[in-house]
Structure formats: C-alpha cells, structure tokens
Amino acid sequence: MNLSKKVNAPMIAPIKCSQCPIRHRAVCARCDDDELTLLESIKTYRTYAAGDVILWRGEPLEFVASVVQGVATLSKTMEDGRTQMVGLLLPSDFIGRPGRENIEFDVTATVDVTLCCFDRPKFEKLVNETPHIAQRLMELALDELDAARDWMLLLGRKTAREKIATFIEMLARRSSHGQDGNKDIIDLHMTRDQIANYLGLTLETVSRQFSALKKDGVIDFSDRKHFTVEDIAALQEETGDDADGGVVY
Amino acid sequence: MNLSKKVNAPMIAPIKCSQCPIRHRAVCARCDDDELTLLESIKTYRTYAAGDVILWRGEPLEFVASVVQGVATLSKTMEDGRTQMVGLLLPSDFIGRPGRENIEFDVTATVDVTLCCFDRPKFEKLVNETPHIAQRLMELALDELDAARDWMLLLGRKTAREKIATFIEMLARRSSHGQDGNKDIIDLHMTRDQIANYLGLTLETVSRQFSALKKDGVIDFSDRKHFTVEDIAALQEETGDDADGGVVY
DNA sequence: AATTTGCCTTGATACAGATCAAAGAATCAT
DNA sequence: ATGATTCTTTGATCTGTATCAAGGCAAATT
Numbered sequence A, B: 001m002n003l004s005k006k007v008n009a010p011m012i013a014p015i016k017c018s019q020c021p022i023r024h025r026a027v028c029a030r031c032d033d034d035e036l037t038l039l040e041s042i043k044t045y046r047t048y049a050a051g052d053v054i055l056w057r058g059e060p061l062e063f064v065a066s067v068v069q070g071v072a073t074l075s076k077t078m079e080d081g082r083t084q085m086v087g088l089l090l091p092s093d094f095i096g097r098p099g100r101e102n103i104e105f106d107v108t109a110t111v112d113v114t115l116c117c118f119d120r121p122k123f124e125k126l127v128n129e130t131p132h133i134a135q136r137l138m139e140l141a142l143d144e145l146d147a148a149r150d151w152m153l154l155l156g157r158k159t160a161r162e163k164i165a166t167f168i169e170m171l172a173r174r175s176s177h178g179q180d181g182n183k184d185i186i187d188l189h190m191t192r193d194q195i196a197n198y199l200g201l202t203l204e205t206v207s208r209q210f211s212a213l214k215k216d217g218v219i220d221f222s223d224r225k226h227f228t229v230e231d232i233a234a235l236q237e238e239t240g241d242d243a244d245g246g247v248v249y
Numbered sequence C: 001a002a003t004t005t006g007c008c009t010t011g012a013t014a015c016a017g018a019t020c021a022a023a024g025a026a027t028c029a030t
Numbered sequence D: 001a002t003g004a005t006t007c008t009t010t011g012a013t014c015t016g017t018a019t020c021a022a023g024g025c026a027a028a029t030t
Helices: A021-027 A034-043 A120-129 A131-157 A161-176 A192-199 A204-213 A234-241 B019-027 B031-042 B120-129 B130-158 B160-175 B192-199 B203-215 B232-239
Strands: A044-050 A054-055 A063-069 A072-077 A083-089 A106-109 A113-119 A219-223 A226-229 B043-048 B053-055 B063-069 B072-077 B082-087 B106-109 B115-120 B219-223 B226-228
Touching: A034 A044, A044 A063, A072 A192, A072 B130, A083 A131, A083 A192, A083 B130, A120 A131, A120 B130, A131 A161, A131 B072, A131 B082, A131 B120, A131 B130, A161 A192, A161 A226, A161 A234, A192 A204, A192 B120, A204 A219, A204 B203, A226 B031, B031 B043, B043 B063, B053 B219, B063 B120, B072 B192, B082 B130, B082 B192, B115 B120, B120 B130, B130 B160, B160 B192, B160 B226, B160 B232, B192 B203, B203 B219
Parallel strands: none
Antiparallel strands: A044 A113, A054 A106, A063 A113, A072 A083, A072 A106, A219 A226, B043 B115, B053 B106, B063 B115, B072 B082, B072 B106, B219 B226
C-alpha cells in the first residue's frame, strides 16, 4: 500500500536487472546472485487493461507479484454495493502473502497494469530458505500496516475537507520530482468515484471539496485529472495532521 | 490486533513454558530448545495499571513484547483531540516491530496489563538468525493487516448501527466458550467513550445504539459492562457483512 | 449513610455530508 | 464530425450523527 514512508526508513539500493529493476527493490534488497537467478527463473509477466479485476476476493492465490507499471486498488464491497478501498498499489508494491491461500479483497487495475509474478509455492520455498527475504517481506507488511492505520484515522475522524487535503498531499509527496516538489503537475489517476471510495465519501462531496480548494487557491486544475499545488503550506494546514513530521508520506 | 482470524489459519500448537506459555505461541511455534532458552534469557516482565500509557507515539522502542494478561489499545490523536483507536491488543498479541525505532501511535492499558518484554536489539539479532521467527512475525503482521482492512471498511462505510453490531459480534466470537457460544455473558472491557473511539463515533451514539439493540431484543444488558446476545442471527444480519463466512473473527 | 466522582442515558437541536436531480464537459464509437 | 456514453459539476433537499445540555445511576470516598 505504501502510503506512508518513514523518513528514516533504511534506504534500499536499486539493483540492476535487465527487465524489471523495480521488482528487486520490492522483494529483496540484499539478494546475492544465486538468489536473484532463482527469482528470475520463477518469474512471469502478466498485463491487465484498465478496469480489469486482477484478483477476486476469496480466489485461490496462484502467484505473488510485484507491480512493475500502473496502478491497482484493493477494495472491499458490501452486499448492498457500498465499497471501500483498503489499499493502493503503485510500482514496486507487493501483492500476495506467503503462507496464505486467499486474499480478503478484490484487486483491480485502475490503469493498464504490468505485474511481475512469481509462482507462489516456489516463492514460498525461496522465502523459507532465505531469511532476509522473509525479513524484507515483514518490513513491507509493517509499512502497509502503518499506512492502514493512518488511513483508519482518516476514515474514522477526519472531515471531508481534511480527507481530500490529506489525499492530495499524499499524491503531491509521491509524485514530486525535485526536492522542492510543489508546482509539479500531478496526475490524479482515478475518477471522482474511485477517490470517494478511497476516502469514505460520495463522489459529489469529492467534487465539491476539489472545487472549494481550487476556489481558495490551494490547488489548481489544468484538467479533470491533473492539478498543481499552489499553496503547499495551506494544504498541509488543511490535512489536520500534526505540523511536525509525525505522519510522513 | 488480532480482530480477524482466518478459519484455515495454520493451527499453532501451544508450547509448554513455565512462566508465560502464551508468549511462545505469539512469537514462535517452532523454536527448538536452544532458541527458547535464548528467548528466556532476554525476557523481562512489566506491568501497567489500567489507564497507564505503555508507549507514547514517537518514543524510541526499547523492547518488543507479548501481551500476557490484560487489554491494551493502539490509538492515534489529532492536534485538536480527536482520537481514533487503530488496534486492540489481547493476550498473545505482539507489540513492536523489529527494525523500527519508533511507533506511530500510543499504546495504552485499558485494564491492568502484564507484558513479557524482550530487549529490542537482542530480539532483532535472534530474528536475523532464526528464519522461522521472521516468518512468524510476518504472519502476525499480515493478520493484523487483514484486521485493519476490515476495520477500514467499517470506519468508511458502515452505519452507526452496523458498527455497533459488528463490534458486538466480534466480542461474542472472541469470548464464546462453548461451540454454541451465544447466551454467554460477555464483558465489554471498555467505556462507551473508548468504544466510540474504536468505531469512529461519539459516546452518545454508542449509547443510543446499545439501547436500540436492547429494545429490539438483539442483546440484553445485565449491567453497563456485561451483556448477552439474545438473537445471534439478527445480530449478524445487522453487521452488514456477507452472510457467508467472508469475514471470520 | 451521605457525598463525591465518573460514567451513562436521554432529549433537543444543528450541521456535514448523503441523496436526488439536472445540466455540462470530455471521451469514445460510428 | 456526430451522437452516445461516461464522468463531473452544481444545486436543492434530506437525514444520520454530532453537539449541546441535563439528569440518573453506581462505585468509590468520607
């Protein structure tokens, strides 16, 4: 899910890989050549079109995977159709849980997605034999858990305006290129409806809050899916989070 | 957090331990004698009175621990005092994250709590050298992640009535003694205010929903902190969850 | 036993965000 | 290009839950 990154998280050195360098960053930062060769030998690629469901809830998990390209969402749906997104997968994020046969949510591609997949039994064997991969996966799970808990605070206690501000700030942090990342044009990736499902709101409320933040000069839209942050300080003020770096995305 | 347990989760055999058997179930199901001895040698006990803060957010983590007795909560607080509980720790649950210096939430004892603590650096050394402990900790983290995601659906999309019904059903499942666990007297452990912080509600709404469920004959209170489930089918109906066992607590 | 204190319940009212509705953009298909 | 479809915006209204307020009960203290 990767919403939250500690500032002092250990830096993972990128590792050369002809086809999908990103994968090794996600799965393993310290594999030796033999292990990398093993990973190579059990990997396959899969691609999904925007809107495709990658995995249905309850479906047996045949593979674990790393996102190479695109954006996928994790979501839960109630009987009557209410849905809640419970995670966002960006490149380098990991799908699947060694030791688990099933997942408890749907995974859907919001744009075209490429996955680097590893056969689950073989991957699990590798995990069993390679302690630092198990450790790395635990760290990934703990990162996701931190992110999930930040999101619980958002869902349970934040106002619509704070939710939207938090969401935008997260996107700004993630997509900032330079050190001084404001004024970059940021891609929204999702529809208003999907954002609403992420934030526990309706699409109309999302739209209204975007309009309000634009009117107040905090952000500016170049088109429906692209915007710039005009006043990053004001934006941070609106998130409701502590001013100090308690929550760092 | 341990809210959700998969029915098909691998059964962890209890391991004999003179002082805190529960700990070994939490940390490790397959340790050999040498490893257990190592664990023994780095453990200490700490106790906390009801209401004590066990760990403040941001505080450096000196130990990791396993809950031996009592109930503790994980919570996040906003500048203006709004708080959201993001986890519940019951006996056998684990506190702390190997590889992490800090935690991002407060840990508070709601009743008297006994922890079995392990010095963090020493524990991490053990994790590094013992692959199956890392695996076990990853499984614990994944269980918590599943629970956190169920809670996200609750916080983002459920009505007050559904939230309360879900909460009660969770308690009922956890504290049921016999196979046919209904009609047991269930202990609420927490105040209305704490429940409200868990469910993203106010204490008045919690109180009103309890009263409503009692009036409708779904539950019955013997006193403020103790109740019985009078109609388990109706209760499950009210949670909004799928009738089939999608979510199993 | 009386008093304090900390929860808890219930009522009245307010309001944020949901819902219902309709008209504008943008994208897609023909 | 043209029409169809899908997404977005904006307005009007409704409603579930928060907020404000007052009193009740039970455990703890004197």
